[in-house]
Amino acid sequence: MTLATKIIRTSLIVQLLLCGLLTFGQNATMPSSIHQSVQSHTDAIFDSLVKIRRDFHVNPEVSGKEKRTSEKIAAYLLALGLEVKTGVGGYGVVGILNTGRAGKRIAWRADIDAMPSDIPDVVDFSSKNKGVRHICGHDVHTTIGMGIANVLASQKEKLEGTIYFVFQPAEEMNKGAKAMIADGLFNLIKPDEIYGLHISPYPVGTIATKSANVYTHFTIVEIAYKTSNNPDALVDFTKKMMMSAQTYGPNAKFWDNNNLFSPELGVTNPNTIYKDYTALMSDFYIKKSSDTLKIRVVLNASTKERLDAFLALIKSNIETSKYSKELLSVRFNFQKGLPVMETPMNDEELTNKTTKSISSIYGKQGVIPLYGVPPFQFSDDFAYFQKSVPGVYYFLGGSNPEKGIVAMPHTPNFEVDEECIKTGVNYFSSMIIERLND
Ligand SMILES: [Zn+2]
Ligand SMILES: [Zn+2]
Structure with missing residues (x-):
């Protein structure tokens, strides 16, 4: 998960702790025998997985430097009998579990990098690498990917098709997915579908997701004018015009982050206030030079359509105003050298099918459907895999x-x-x- 702007305070999600979501847990209904085997195998390897996770946590490596992490992953997959490719787009590792029988090809992606962070850890197995911490949970993602590989390898004789494990570096830099693809990932593997997850504040024992975008669409808008003889009026006009083009006024409940996960207004309610919005999420940044006046602001929108419509609207508002002659350009995502960060976009049919199969095996209470997206500037470069292969990105409650x-x-x-x-x-x-059998 890449966070574009600022660190979010833990207090923002205190509401979650008070809401009704927290009673969820694993409550298996009557699984068929293969899913019982999955659960017994997971139970059998669980302690070893916790050890692996803690080893990654103690030895975190930042984006692009995941040498040790990738060596551990490769050795583990080789020991399971998978075909393993290393050095894919940097320290990317690909494991191929071929059942030897024709069938579907399903990919699972896990990101493996840690982050620069001097904030002291709260666990007693904290980082040995000064200034580096697994503060985004990719140590957990990596471990789960290895665990799934272990479980599915143990069931290989009962399966058809091929499962690919994509261990991706450099997610926090928004670079690793693109690097793996550029390095020929999709020549190496030919998945029909791709899946992945991110740890999240939902309660342990649950997963959560939605079809289409899982994070907000965001951009930095820049409006450039010719220098005017009354720049203050121009700035004032632009600010007021953009503020009033937002979905919610200044006193709306939308702006109170305590509502994000509330059962009535939050993203888990079908009528959530975070379902349909465009919102300015930063102060206005004004830059005056001898010949231009630039106004920049961060814009979030619940859907791509809303984002595009907002940009068209403000352009038209300026063009039909008395300031039309002074307008030079309306631009967004314009910074050279900065990656355009995007939200994963979930395939609707696969979202429905997979959440249904998980609830039918593990119980409805384990799957939280989402109906909106919080107005934060989060992204995940899993989005780039989904441009080539349909798939689903889940939040895993932790x-x-x-x-x-x-x-x-x-x-x-x-x-x-x-x-x-x-x-x-x-x-x-x-x-x-279930996907292999579909
Ligand atoms: Zn992150
Ligand atoms: Zn992350």
């Missing part, structure tokens, strides 16, 4: 209020309940089996 654990990535007290490793390995091993 919080446990009874233990005081709040799994909000990039926050100082970020911590996960390691039981979520079990949830991830069980749910997604079973999901992949």
